Amino acid sequence: MKGPLFYAKILLFGEYGIIKDSKGLAIPFNAYRGALKSSEDLSGKALDSNGNLEKFYTYLSNLKTDLVTFNLEELKKDIENGMYFDSSIPQGYGVGSSGALVASIYDKYASNKITVLENLTRDKLLNLKSVFSLMESFFHGKSSGLDPLNSYLSLPILINSKDNVEPAGIPSQKEGKGAVFLLDSEQIGETEPMVNIFMNKMKNEGFRKMISEEFSTTTDACIEDFLQGNVKSLFGNVKSLSKIVLKNFKPMIPSAFHKVWEKGISTNDYYLKLCGSGGGGYILGFTEDFAKAQKSLKDYKLELVYRF
The missing domain is CATH 3.30.70.890 (GHMP kinase, C-terminal domain)
Structure with missing residues (x-):
């Protein structure tokens, strides 16, 4: 088993401000990425990751929400069969290591998931952000849901306020000095x-x-x-x-x-x-x-x- 890749993110502007409802701008950062994999012989980081996924599974199975349901049986079985998150995203570095993991679990195990290919209305984006906020709270205690959203969509995201997020077009890179x-x-x-x-x-x-x-x-x-x-x-x-x-x-x-x-x-x-x-x-x-x-x-x- 090898899942799709999910990338790191960089919040260019808006750290702390977005907690208090000001604007933010986040962009995907493709230098770092992660994917779900499985192995029968786990050791080191892969073993740690597998243990973390087990705790995350327990957290998700106790979530009381109407926003999302997961195929928990399949998730449990895959974890027992040696699934782990193989990631080059440094942890504790502010580039969304838990966000990429959350995006990959949603992508593989959410029932009736909102896909990247459909027309992403504001309601759908807010729904995704709310789901990701619930999921990522397992890692941080409180999460805006923005990191997983960015990783899942792999698009620049403009946060106008808590209830107003949209994909943003950013100017293409130039070969300048800056x-x-x-x-x-x-x-x-x-x-x-x-x-x-x-x-x-x-x-x-x-x-x-x-x-x-x-x-x-x-x-x-x-x-x-x-x-x-x-x-x-x-x-x-x-x-x-x-x-x-x-x-x-x-x-x-x-x-x-x-x-x-x-x-x-x-x-x-x-x-x-x-x-x-x-x-x-x-x-x-x-x-x-x-x-x-x-x-x-x-x-x-x-x-x-x-x-x-």
Whole structure:
């Protein structure tokens, strides 16, 4: 048995903001992927994955929902026969490792599933997002359902609000100097503790005001610029966003990267922002000159995501 491939995702803009109903933009990232496989002789990571699938099966069989039903007998049998999720997507890196797994389980075991080939109305997209939110909550405690949605559809997704998501056309890549890239913090980040820090901060009126008046409006402007291909304006807004995040989301930025973050803002060689919930994993970078950013960040591992 070998299932179809499901890809990683990158939330270009909208981390934390989408929890509070501002805009977000997520794109598939095909450098990393995963698929369901099975083996009679499990060891190492495959054995761990099989054990995780067993716990996930228990979670799904106890779900009380009218939104979706699964072929649980088949799932149980396949797990007993050595099924595991074979994935190159790094875990705890903010690129949707659990999202790809959720998408693959839905694809194979959901009864009456919504397929990628049908006309994806807003209702169908919201239904999928709700189902994926329920499923992925097993991994994170609370999930927007966006990562699995992105992985399942393998399309850029624009989140206008909680109840309004749509596939987005993003400008095709150019052979320019500018780039979006990933910077490897070489630390694992855990989603749940970071989201808890954010939720605690949201109890503070000043922080809430900053989210709605600065963070969300700047994020929305970045998304607008990116989708319209307004590169010059985009970098101005990304610089503002980088400053806002450094000032207000320090606990989510690994301490070893506070100075690196500041350096980007002061030199304009690159601008950094969170990739996912932060706390480790990847940090997302934007630069008008990738060669210059590479030189400036020569001590770190960078991965190219998109070219301007």
